[in-house]
Each structure stands twice: as structure tokens, then as C-alpha cells.
Amino acid sequence: MSIRHSLLALLQDQPRYGYQLRVEFENRTGSTWPLNIGQVYTTLDRLERDGLVSNDGSDGEGHVVYSITNAGKADVRNWFAAPVERNNPPRNELAIKLALAVTLPGVDVEAIIQAQRVASIRALQDYTKARRDTAANQRAADTAWLLVLDSLIFQTEAEVRWLDLCEARMLQQAQTAGKATPRKSSNGVTVEEASPLIADSRR
Template structure:
């Protein structure tokens, strides 16, 4: 998530101080990705250093108000115009957890999948209800939150489907391992019986 560009976009709307930027960001995204206020001010310091924002001064209440510069406006317009790159996908803790689980002995992968499926379906139900309630209000201000909810719903649906695939793959792997073990046992019996049969013929 680009906090840098998100703050620039909000400053393009109007000058604000750090806490206002945090509140606006969380309001417009439904507080799905909460911001740490320290992170906001650290980002503002970097944006100021890079000439993308400038301090307007004190608002009279002890808050430093920031405004976007021409360079900052160009930066945020470029951000809106460019597609989000997938070269470095964000870390997916669930995918990492399962990838490690299948490579380590003694880990019940099926239990991990089942527990996650229950949690994911519960989250999907919550997102769907929130979307239904928000859509019923039919307010223009809710459009941003609806977009976020749609994204969360689609992502969670995809996660449930992926978990189904993971479970099917585990079942298939277990069946293949069982068949392989059965073949080994069968071959072992045949090899052991061969000399005995030869002796019997003599």
C-alpha cells in the first residue's frame, strides 16, 4: 500500500495536518488499513524533503498544515494514471504458512486449511453484510467504502476457492503416497516369496 501517494492524493483535495490526513484516509477506506500517526508524520517529512509537499504554517491550534506542491500534484497524477505493478506481490501470510507447513514434519496441514476456511467464510459473511447495509443507504459518500468492500469480498472469495484447491491437493498427495506405499509392499512380498518358491521346486 502506498501511503506516500495516498497522503498526496488527500492533500491534492485540500491542505491538511497529519491527524486530519489519518482520519480522512481511514474514513474513505472504511478503516480497513489503519494508519499509525507516527507513520503519517514520517511520510510527510519525506514528502517535504522531496519537494512534494510544503508547510503552510500553524493552524492556530498547534498543528502544522501541509499543502501539495506542483511536483507533488504531478506525482499523484502519475500514480493514478499508472497500473499497480505485480512484480513484487505483497507477502501473503497464509500462503507462506501453508508453504512451510507442507515442508515440515508433524504439521497438520488439513487442520490449518479447515481453521482458515472457517475464518475466511466468517469474514466473507461480514463483508457481504456490510456491503448490503452500505448499499442500502444509497449515499454518494459511501461509494469509496463500497469499492473497498467489493475488493475485500472478491479477495476473500478467491481465498476460499484457493483453500479448497489446497485441500484437494493434500488429499491427492495422500492418495498418491498411499498407492506408492502399497506398491512397495507388494513388490517386497513378491521378492521375498521368489527364493522360497524356488526352494520348494527343488
């Protein structure tokens, strides 16, 4: 997540001080990614150092107000125009956990998958309810939050589908080794049904 560009985008709207930037960011993203106020001010210091924002002094109440410079406006325009790069994907703790689990003895991989599936489905239900409740209000100000919720819903749906694939892969691997007889995962997915997904994932 680019805190740097997010703050620049908010300053492009109007000058603000650190706490205002934090509140605006969390309001517009539904507090999905809470910002530490210290992180906000550290980022503002770096933006000022790089000539992307200017320190406009105190607002009379002890708050240091920042405004965006022309260089900052150009930087945020370029950010909006460029696609998000996937060269260095963010760390996925769940993928790391499962990758390590299948390589270490004595780890119950199936239990990990089941526990995560329950948690992911619960989260999916919460996101879906939040989206339904937000959409019912039909306020223009909720559009940003709806976009975030849609993203969370799609990501969580994909995670549940990926967990199904992981479980089917474990069953297929065990059957190949002659260590298992069940043909269905606990989620009702057969190895045969999952095989096209497994094949696709290898391409």
C-alpha cells in the first residue's frame, strides 16, 4: 500500500495536517487499512524533503498544515495513470504458512486449511453484509467504501476457492502416494473436479 501517494492524493484535494490526513484516508477506505499517526508524519517529512509537499506552518491551534507542490501533483498524476506493478507481490501470510506447513513434518495441513476456510467464509459473510447495508443507503459518499468492499469480497472468494484447491491437491498427492482413500475433500470437492484447476495452476 502506497501511503506516500495516498497522502499526496488527499493533499491534492486541499491542504491538511497529519491527523486530518489520517482521518480522511480511513474514512474513504472504511478503516480497512488503519494508519499509524507516526507513519503519517514520517511520510510527510519525507515528502517535504523530496519537494512534493510544503510545510505551511501552524494553523493557530498547534497543527502543522501541509500542501502539495507542483512536483507532488505531477507525482500523484503519474501514480493514478500507472498500473499497479505485480513484480514484487505483497507477502501473503497464509500462502507462506501453507508453503512451510507442507514441507515440515508433524504439521496438520488439513487442519490449517479447515480453520482458515471457516475464518475466510465468516469474513466473506461480514463483507457481504457490510456491502449490502452500505448499498442500501445509496449515498454518493459511500462509493469509495463500496469499491473497497467489492475488492475484499472478490479477494476472499478467491481465497476460499484457493483453499479448496489446496485441499484437493493434498488429497491427490496422498492418493498418488497410496496413503489415502477418500475421493472428496471435506468441502465436497473431488480430486477429479479439482484436477482442471490444478492443471491450470501449473501453466
